[in-house]
Amino acid sequence: MGAISVIALNAFRESLRDKILYNLVLFAGLLIGLSVLLADLSITEHHKVIADMGLAAINLIGVIIAIFVGISLVNKEIERRTIYTIMARPISRASFIMGKYLGLSLTLFVNMTIMLAVFLLTLGLYHVPIQPSIFQAVALIFVEIMVVTAIALFFSTFTSTTLSAIFTLGLYVIGHLTADLRTVVATSESGPIKSLIELLYYLSPNLEMLNLKGQAAVGVAAAPEYVMMAALYGFMYAGVLLIGACLIFQQRDF
Amino acid sequence: MDDIVTEGLTKSYASGWPRRPPFVALDGLSLNVRRGEIFGFLGPNGAGKTTTLKILLGLVRATSGQAYLLGQPAGDVAARGRIGFLPESPYFYDYLTAEEFLGFYGQLAGLNRAAIYQRVEDLLGLVGLAEARTRQLRKFSKGMLQRVGLAQALIHDPELIILDEPMTGLDPVGRKQVRDLILSLRDRGKTVFFSTHILHDVEMICDRVGIVMKGRLVASGRVDELVRQDHTQSVEVVCQQLKVEGNALIHSLASRVLQQGQQCLIVLPNSDAVDALVGEIRRQGGRLLSVTPHKASLEDLFFQEATQQTSRPLPHMTSGRVS
Numbered sequence: 001m002g003a004i005s006v007i008a009l010n011a012f013r014e015s016l017r018d019k020i021l022y023n024l025v026l027f028a029g030l031l032i033g034l035s036v037l038l039a040d041l042s043i044t045e046h047h048k049v050i051a052d053m054g055l056a057a058i059n060l061i062g063v064i065i066a067i068f069v070g071i072s073l074v075n076k077e078i079e080r081r082t083i084y085t086i087m088a089r090p091i092s093r094a095s096f097i098m099g100k101y102l103g104l105s106l107t108l109f110v111n112m113t114i115m116l117a118v119f120l121l122t123l124g125l126y127h128v129p130i131q132p133s134i135f136q137a138v139a140l141i142f143v144e145i146m147v148v149t150a151i152a153l154f155f156s157t158f159t160s161t162t163l164s165a166i167f168t169l170g171l172y173v174i175g176h177l178t179a180d181l182r183t184v185v186a187t188s189e190s191g192p193i194k195s196l197i198e199l200l201y202y203l204s205p206n207l208e209m210l211n212l213k214g215q216a217a218v219g220v221a222a223a224p225e226y227v228m229m230a231a232l233y234g235f236m237y238a239g240v241l242l243i244g245a246c247l248i249f250q251q252r253d254f
Numbered sequence: 255m256d257d258i259v260t261e262g263l264t265k266s267y268a269s270g271w272p273r274r275p276p277f278v279a280l281d282g283l284s285l286n287v288r289r290g291e292i293f294g295f296l297g298p299n300g301a302g303k304t305t306t307l308k309i310l311l312g313l314v315r316a317t318s319g320q321a322y323l324l325g326q327p328a329g330d331v332a333a334r335g336r337i338g339f340l341p342e343s344p345y346f347y348d349y350l351t352a353e354e355f356l357g358f359y360g361q362l363a364g365l366n367r368a369a370i371y372q373r374v375e376d377l378l379g380l381v382g383l384a385e386a387r388t389r390q391l392r393k394f395s396k397g398m399l400q401r402v403g404l405a406q407a408l409i410h411d412p413e414l415i416i417l418d419e420p421m422t423g424l425d426p427v428g429r430k431q432v433r434d435l436i437l438s439l440r441d442r443g444k445t446v447f448f449s450t451h452i453l454h455d456v457e458m459i460c461d462r463v464g465i466v467m468k469g470r471l472v473a474s475g476r477v478d479e480l481v482r483q484d485h486t487q488s489v490e491v492v493c494q495q496l497k498v499e500g501n502a503l504i505h506s507l508a509s510r511v512l513q514q515g516q517q518c519l520i521v522l523p524n525s526d527a528v529d530a531l532v533g534e535i536r537r538q539g540g541r542l543l544s545v546t547p548h549k550a551s552l553e554d555l556f557f558q559e560a561t562q563q564t565s566r567p568l569p570h571m572t573s574g575r576v577s
């Protein structure tokens with residue numbers, strides 16, 4: 001077994017033993033409880049409301065885990081000094097970073113698969129038709145979570161846990177507002193501000209591109225080419241961040 | 255053949271303030287550790303011991319200077335496969351059981367499943383943790399963590415073992431076990447480089463030692479050589495029925511004279527004046543009870559160096575003692 005997979009599987013084991021998957025109980029309770037409540041309140045559109053809410057809950061819980069586990073992936077190892085014995089082994093620093101990233105990705109994948117199963121069960125209970133668009137939306141939510149994990153990991157290689165959380169959260173919010181940034185660039189009259197926002201626009205991930213929740217809730221599927229391109233964009237963005245994280249981590253003293 | 259070589263190793267940290275000079279943790283440290291020997295790396299807290307070890311393992315980059323382990327530059331990924339390391343006050347993945355923990359490090363070292371099983375079995379027995387194999391590390395005492403950490407450093411049967419304060423946190427029995435383990439490693443041809451501030455352990459097991467103070471190696475060599483070279487032995491002479499008061503010869507020879515009732519203790523600064531003193535005691539009708547040469551210890555040398563460094567802000571190497 002290669003060093004990356006050894007680190008990844010250990011990171012996965014850590015998340016299981018730290019009971020990260022307990023969030024699923026919260027998710028199931030939230031989803032089923034609110035669905036019961038809203039299905040009673042809404043007469044005409046309860047199918048849409050249940051689908052909408054389920055997708056939003058999957059997204060929210062995934063992003064929260066990605067940010068809060070992602071920012072501590074590397075920092076925790078340094079602060080607790082567990083990194084000393086790992087880095088004294090014949091593994092490169094890049095392998096360590098990749099192993100940690102893949103380990104958290106595996107945790108998130110298992111988490112999301114279980115959330116999706118609970119979600120589909122809820123849809124079935126309320127006789128909501130299960131459309132392919134639901135799977136498209138969940139697939140792109142997973143890509144978005146991969147991007148957010150890469151952002152969190154990137155910042156955690158050179159800043160503290162608190163600053164990593166702030167930066168990651170900030171970039172996540174900006175990533176959903178890139179269309180608005182473009183409007184600001186078009187309308188702004190101040191040169192420096194215009195350049196700054198333009199720079200922010202090009203550096204930020206376009207996370208709205210990965211958001212199909214709205215149309216999935218009403219059963220409208222996106223073109224498969226679009227889903228492919230959006231996923232490719234997300235993975236490329238995450239890839240660039242991971243390369244950056246490896247390069248920065250390479251220079252660090254412990 | 256040297257397994258560890260450092261040449262003018264320097265590490266400084268920026269102070270964070272523009273006009274404040276950087277903090278120098280290591281200042282041109284040069285040492286060598288020969289294959290198959292136990293080398294004790296001594297120094298007070300903050301002397302630069304851990305920084306040296308971190309540079310050797312590639313955890314920290316040197317500001318300047320060179321370091322080589324097993325003939326490869328420090329931090330070389332492949333060479334790390336032949337090195338075992340135990341950090342100071344080790345912190346490990348406490349959610350793992352002892353056997354999972356050792357298995358994880360075995361996998362990182364590239365061992366196959368059968369080899370890992372065998373090594374885990376052997377090492378848990380060797381460090382006395384066979385009973386605790388399925389217990390999570392979070393339920394381990396400090397001494398148990400130290401022992402499982404030692405097993406981790408040995409899981410891949412490395413050629414060179416680097417230990418940072420391996421005796422810390424161990425009770426006398428545990429310390430003896432670690433000492434015996436280090437000696438058995440040397441018997442099997444391994445090189446052991448360990449830092450410590452417990453001088454007694456160093457004196458007992460090390461082939462050679464290096465003393466680091468304020469980032470500089472101030473003494474290096476065999477313990478007996480260092481001690482002989484630097485310390486004049488004192489001699490304690492105890493006698494009876496001797497009136498020392500007013501005896502100018504005895505007072506001129508002795509560095510200290512203590513009279514307690516009938517008994518008298520005379521301390522000579524070295525062995526040169528023993529014959530003269532014994533002759534004088536007999537002439538005066540005294541009865542000689544004992545002559546005890548006081549052997550200088552590594553501790554004396556260590557304190558002497560520490561005192562010298564305290565009085566000198568940036569010391570220079572003591573010429574003739576650094577190999």
